[in-house]
Amino acid sequence: MAQRWDAIVIGAGPGGSAAAYDLAAAGARVLLLDRARFPRDKPCGGGVLLSAVRLLPYSLDPVTEQTITTFRVRYQRRWQFEHRYHEPLAIMTQRSRLDAFMAEQAAGVGAEFRDASPVRQIDGTTITLASGDVHEAEAIIAADGANGVVRRALGLPRLRAAVALEGNAPRDRQSAAQRWTDAVGLELGTMPSGYGWVFPKGDHCNVGLGGAPAAGPTLRHELADYADCESFASDALTDLRGHHLPLRDSDSALFHDRTAFVGDAAGLIDPLSGEGIGNAIRSGQLAAEAAGSVLAGRADDLSGYRSAVLREIEPDLHVARQLQALFHLTPWPYVQLLRRSNRFWTAFCRIVRGESSYSRLQAQIGPGKYLVEAAANLADRRLRRSARWQTD
Numbered sequence: 001m002a003q004r005w006d007a008i009v010i011g012a013g014p015g016g017s018a019a020a021y022d023l024a025a026a027g028a029r030v031l032l033l034d035r036a037r038f039p040r041d042k043p044c045g046g047g048v049l050l051s052a053v054r055l056l057p058y059s060l061d062p063v064t065e066q067t068i069t070t071f072r073v074r075y076q077r078r079w080q081f082e083h084r085y086h087e088p089l090a091i092m093t094q095r096s097r098l099d100a101f102m103a104e105q106a107a108g109v110g111a112e113f114r115d116a117s118p119v120r121q122i123d124g125t126t127i128t129l130a131s132g133d134v135h136e137a138e139a140i141i142a143a144d145g146a147n148g149v150v151r152r153a154l155g156l157p158r159l160r161a162a163v164a165l166e167g168n169a170p171r172d173r174q175s176a177a178q179r180w181t182d183a184v185g186l187e188l189g190t191m192p193s194g195y196g197w198v199f200p201k202g203d204h205c206n207v208g209l210g211g212a213p214a215a216g217p218t219l220r221h222e223l224a225d226y227a228d229c230e231s232f233a234s235d236a237l238t239d240l241r242g243h244h245l246p247l248r249d250s251d252s253a254l255f256h257d258r259t260a261f262v263g264d265a266a267g268l269i270d271p272l273s274g275e276g277i278g279n280a281i282r283s284g285q286l287a288a289e290a291a292g293s294v295l296a297g298r299a300d301d302l303s304g305y306r307s308a309v310l311r312e313i314e315p316d317l318h319v320a321r322q323l324q325a326l327f328h329l330t331p332w333p334y335v336q337l338l339r340r341s342n343r344f345w346t347a348f349c350r351i352v353r354g355e356s357s358y359s360r361l362q363a364q365i366g367p368g369k370y371l372v373e374a375a376a377n378l379a380d381r382r383l384r385r386s387a388r389w390q391t392d
């Protein structure tokens with residue numbers, strides 16, 4: 001016999017836990033499921049932009065390992081420059097800590113959190129766990145990440161995906177790690193449609209890079225080269241792991257009847273920065289709001305979630321796709337702009353802090369945006385023709 005809930009959230013990453021938190025805080029009976037035993041790690045740089053930190057109704061201080069005020073940008077493994085901002089830009093955490101903490105917050109306001117509970121089957125709003133247990137709800141929130149089961153179970157097409165590889169440089173074994181405390185490193189102009197990064201944590205630095213799927217076979221070699229270039233011993237990197245970064249196209253499905261896809265399950269990663277935690281949280285919150293309307297009898301399905309994402313998130317993703325195409329066709333002028341223009345750097349920092357957005361920036365350039373749009377379309381077509389982007 002099926003156990004009944006108001007809402008079931010599948011996946012306890014940032015998207016799922018944010019959704020479960022809001023629903024439970026509003027008084028709904030929520031089941032939050034994850035297939036992994038928590039705390040669990042996940043391939044991720046663990047950089048949380050201030051724009052994402054600010055979305056949460058609680059502080060991330062308990063899981064913050066470094067606070068970032070500085071960007072050290074390297075161009076094509078060669079020259080480097082550094083910019084500092086007078087306010088925090090991001091925090092660095094580890095996903096094993098962040099995700100366990102966020103699931104705990106959801107449980108703290110009343111969500112029933114069950115880890116080590118993989119969902120095997122989904123039929124409408126009825127789900128079956130690997131254990132054979134059956135649960136039913138008024139609404140399902142699919143927050144099951146890049147390799148989730150729900151999209152597949154509903155017969156939806158796979159999303160386009162970037163690829164990334166990362167490893168850790170322990171501070172006690174790699175002296176170069178001492179250089180990194182309040183600065184993150186970005187390496188631009190080498191990875192096709194991507195970049196490299198150094199993200200400092202408490203006891204290690206996370207070093208990684210990612211890009212278009214065509215870069216997949218070169219990732220190992222490129223990571224070693226980049227790590228060496230930043231004076232890490234590439235052959236001593238630990239915990240090497242790779243993963244996909246799913247990216248939605250403007251018409252990719254966001255819901256199906258009473259199931260909403262959030263975060264990576266909806267491909268809501270920013271294609272320019274590869275940042276996905278912020279949109280996972282925000283989409284989880286929007287899905288919780290739409291599920292609340294279903295529970296209150298104000299809506300029959302989760303189409304309200306789709307409208308909310310198209311209003312709040314998609315406009316920025318649209319501009320990010322344009323910027324991504326333009327940047328990667330000819331990175332050099334943009335890197336120079338970031339290096340030389342204080343105005344550009346400040347605009348970048350304001351976006352990272354959630355005080356502005358790509359679309360607000362675009363609105364400021366007035367009719368010039370049509371020129372950007374046309375140039376981006378051309379750049380996008382050229383990049384796609386170069387076979388960097390194919391559905392994996």
Ligand SMILES: Cc1cc2nc3c(=O)[nH]c(=O)nc-3n(C[C@H](O)[C@H](O)[C@H](O)COP(=O)(O)OP(=O)(O)OC[C@H]3O[C@@H](n4cnc5c(N)ncnc54)[C@H](O)[C@@H]3O)c2cc1C
Pocket residue numbers: 010011012013014015016033034035036042043044045046047048049117118119120143144145146147148149164165166208242243244245262263264265269274275276277278280
């Ligand atoms: C190498 C790499 C580096 C990255 N670095 C950053 C970064 O520094 N900053 C940033 O903002 N973003 C980063 N991202 C993107 C970020 O990791 C994701 O966008 C983010 O984790 C999405 O959150 P989510 O809640 O949608 O999904 P996830 O965090 O992937 O969570 C999905 C959850 O669903 C669970 N699940 C899956 N299937 C089932 C099932 N059948 N039953 C039950 N549970 C299931 C999984 O166990 C998992 O816990 C990076 C991605 C990669 C690959």
